[in-house]
Amino acid sequence: MPVDTKRVRGPEVSQSPSLFLGRPVAVLPSSGPRADGRQRDQVDVRPVFVRCGLVSQAKGSAYIEAGNTKLMCCVYGPRETERKDETDMKCGRLTTDMRFAPFSCPERGSWIQGSQDKDFSLMLHESLQPAVCLHKYPRSQIEVNVMVLENSGSVLAHAITCASLALADAGIEMYDLVLGCSIRQDGASYVVDPSYMEENYSSSASSENQGGLTVAFLPSLNQISGLQSDGEMTEEILTAGVRTCIEGCYKLYPVIQQALAKAVRKAAPPPSES
Amino acid sequence: MATVQVSEAEKVYILHGIRDDLRVDGRGCEDYRHMEIETDVVSNTDGSAKVTLGHTAVLVGIKAEIGKPRPTVPNEGYLEFFVDCSANATPEFEGRGGEGLGTELSNTLYKVFNNKHSVDLKSLSICAGEHCWVLYVDVLLLQCDGNLYDAISVAIKAALFNTKIPRVHISTDEEGGKEIELSDDPYDCMRLNVENVPCIVTLCKVGHRHVVDATLQEKACSVASLIISVTHKGTVTCTRKVGGGSLDPESIFEMTEAGKRVGKALHAPLMKLLQQEERLGKKKQKVGFLG
Numbered sequence: 001m002p003v004d005t006k007r008v009r010g011p012e013v014s015q016s017p018s019l020f021l022g023r024p025v026a027v028l029p030s031s032g033p034r035a036d037g038r039q040r041d042q043v044d045v046r047p048v049f050v051r052c053g054l055v056s057q058a059k060g061s062a063y064i065e066a067g068n069t070k071l072m073c074c075v076y077g078p079r080e081t082e083r084k085d086e087t088d089m090k091c092g093r094l095t096t097d098m099r100f101a102p103f104s105c106p107e108r109g110s111w112i113q114g115s116q117d118k119d120f121s122l123m124l125h126e127s128l129q130p131a132v133c134l135h136k137y138p139r140s141q142i143e144v145n146v147m148v149l150e151n152s153g154s155v156l157a158h159a160i161t162c163a164s165l166a167l168a169d170a171g172i173e174m175y176d177l178v179l180g181c182s183i184r185q186d187g188a189s190y191v192v193d194p195s196y197m198e199e200n201y202s203s204s205a206s207s208e209n210q211g212g213l214t215v216a217f218l219p220s221l222n223q224i225s226g227l228q229s230d231g232e233m234t235e236e237i238l239t240a241g242v243r244t245c246i247e248g249c250y251k252l253y254p255v256i257q258q259a260l261a262k263a264v265r266k267a268a269p270p271p272s273e274s
Numbered sequence: 275m276a277t278v279q280v281s282e283a284e285k286v287y288i289l290h291g292i293r294d295d296l297r298v299d300g301r302g303c304e305d306y307r308h309m310e311i312e313t314d315v316v317s318n319t320d321g322s323a324k325v326t327l328g329h330t331a332v333l334v335g336i337k338a339e340i341g342k343p344r345p346t347v348p349n350e351g352y353l354e355f356f357v358d359c360s361a362n363a364t365p366e367f368e369g370r371g372g373e374g375l376g377t378e379l380s381n382t383l384y385k386v387f388n389n390k391h392s393v394d395l396k397s398l399s400i401c402a403g404e405h406c407w408v409l410y411v412d413v414l415l416l417q418c419d420g421n422l423y424d425a426i427s428v429a430i431k432a433a434l435f436n437t438k439i440p441r442v443h444i445s446t447d448e449e450g451g452k453e454i455e456l457s458d459d460p461y462d463c464m465r466l467n468v469e470n471v472p473c474i475v476t477l478c479k480v481g482h483r484h485v486v487d488a489t490l491q492e493k494a495c496s497v498a499s500l501i502i503s504v505t506h507k508g509t510v511t512c513t514r515k516v517g518g519g520s521l522d523p524e525s526i527f528e529m530t531e532a533g534k535r536v537g538k539a540l541h542a543p544l545m546k547l548l549q550q551e552e553r554l555g556k557k558k559q560k561v562g563f564l565g
Contacts, residue, residue, distance in 0.1 A: 015345065019346070115377055115381055118381070119377075119378075119381040122378060126515065126518065129518040130519050131520075208509075210390075211511075222522065222523065223522060224521050224522070224523055225515075225520040226515055227500070227514065228385075228513070228514050229513045229514070230386075230388050230511070231388070232389045232391060232505075232510070233510050234509055234510065235508065235510055235534045238510050238513065242523065242526060242527070243523075246523060
């Protein structure tokens, strides 16, 4: 466990007060409507607010809000790479970094990247790499930094969407936008785009088929660039879940395209009078 | 992962062979290489196993220690995974070079075991909220020739089967404090039920077909792989796509189905072999590391 010697963080053994709750954590029902009014067993994603071009210093940036999940992404590059490997001579390198603000989750996290953050960064990298035309940027490095401001569920899926939007805003050549969608399987029913409560506190009604799945999808090419699942599911449920996530991505596509077009139009110079 | 350079002509050769279900070493697309498993190789651990899959060699040591349970689940013990890519395997892993790969492997192992049924965590509890067994599963990569996930998961399953956790007795002394006593008999120990421990199957997409247990050359010809961890009942506990390429949804469905089939078929012979080795007891010939 790396120790942070630069910041004074308070007592070592501090704990979140939610551990001392007298009553047990409310168990979410596994049937009936969801807490925020959406439907289960249907591709009901949260309405999404996206904007590009927030950070003036970055080459490209994007901000996404879905329900209470808020995250922003900045893209820097293409820049000259420091390491001169033979592989860098032929195509560029994409580095991704995903961080959680310590106040983003209900329990306070730390600023040092834990193994979970590194895992998310790796997943983000694997999801974005097939979409970016790295062969057009030899000897360069493109940096993608995602910062999660508030984690209210489905954070990886939205990070993937935000990062691909920021890459497009930066003018990096891509084969297609990458969209992310996630699903939580709870017994026989599933919920698309789960909130934090739905992700972590599942109903213990059935012990089978409890798991989560995140898919990164390229809509026009019909390719899956990222897939991650955990929990326990049968293969049929997994396959059905992947299909549902793909549908969720198709639902999100027009919104993202519109946001991108708006940003480009705003940045373009006004048409000349003559 | 250690990589080899493969020329274009070699790539075409491997691709065409796999298209006709014939790999470079004569295997079919869903065949494993020769696998050797030996348990109880390190005497200082509570359980250990060494697995050699072709030229890949992995050593797993499990140590059980008494610790404080996690605050959110006070009546369960837990497992901690750590994968060390030793510089013995390839010079790329010297210093901190192997850290990236090691973290990736450990994180996947956490996900694979992140469910209620793989290991019975309640049996690892000693005193709810105060003491529990923590199993430190340490994986050491000795040689790297592709297909690390599969070898590691088989080694972990064998090591967990071999783990002997000493029995403890809790006694309360005069002031009401609890005292833990380890039993004196070294053979009085608790064994773990590894029926539900999953095995990981890695499927590499080469051309239009997928192969199981790819060597480094075959890996260099593939753009993406799918890792799927399957229990003996056929439930999938973790899937993950690795590699810098993208996959068609149809190939993902095909690969999941093939992975489930191959993974399910791996468990029965493995358990039989482990039980056979256990029965040999003192008569077992120790092969060790030079065999």
